[in-house]
Amino acid sequence: MSQAINDDELRPTQTEGFKVGEKKTLDEYNQLDANDESLQRWKALLGIAPNAAAATGPKLVIHSLSMESSSAPGGKVSIKLDGSQDELEALKKNPLIVKEGVDYNIAISFSVGSDVLSGLKYLHVVKRTGVTVDKLEEMIGSYGPRPEPYTKRFITEEAPSGMLARSGTNVVRTRIIDDDGTVYTDFTWSFKLAKDWA
Template sequence: MSAEEHHDDADLQPTFAEGYKPGEKKTLDAYRELDKEDESLARWKASLGIANNMPTEASGPKVTVLSLTLTSPTLDTPIIMSLADHTDFKTNPVTIKEGVDYSVTITFKVNHGLITGLRFMQVVKRGPLTVDKMDAMIGSYTATETPYTKQLASEQAPKGVVARSGTYHARSRVVDDDKEVFADFRWIFTIGKDW
């Protein structure tokens, strides 16, 4: 592992509020049995989709990240980066229009069980300098056949001649509270006068 990759890994570690400790891992069966008489907890479990008829734990990855999508009010067609063909966006830069507000949307599937504290982390570098870091909570979800989508908070692209003069390298990661990594990928973008 190169020194740069090691530094990126340190930048992509989840941060927690002071005093916060992630809860211990539990199986779905343990969550089903947890305080059955507590009405508020029953409502919380129902909001997560924890039902008695859900399948128990299975093998394979709990979460599969399907795509990363960029949207903006100024963009006619969203830019979708499918993780199935991620080599394409590692070599072909995405162009983001300077100065616009844009959002990142994550599409993912929970394959089995319950995932808690899922989060999206990203480090953006221009040359050796880190120019942006993101640590955004996605949430807690249960297994379903239908993929989930989560739109993150809007950001503003840099603008000006200096912003347009280089290439930006992003490393994105999806992890949970237990620091289990479900996706770790790189992509490149430039800032342009238009999309």
């Protein structure tokens, strides 16, 4: 059976009646209602300082994806995502080893280098032996440029357990997309369930 995860499986849920707001540049946000205190607080939450200089760099860089669990050595197992194309290709062939039955959170570390990114969503589909076994869709939110990376943690899930769960490799396709449908990253990785962390 094919382990390929097609684009249709990674389409975000649409909220009926929701209309995406007009995108603005950092300069446009800086010019918005300088006398509006609540807007100033909102802009500060996004990291938009008054009269901030234009940010540079890629709009979004994903540094790592982690499966965090209190039982994991060091609290998590991670994959590095800001490496070379060869390193990204190796993710498909070298699965993470995850202990069966544990509670865990998916967490991503990322940087925003230019512009305010709004309505970011995290999506992933997990297949084992060609059958979809999990789908996660989580709102990441809106973020402004800053030098330090952000970390976003998602809901706590429980890893399956038992001989059947341990019997194959789980192939995961992950995508980060915004309200406009712009795809910022799309990659495939894998993990295996085992009796203990490796």
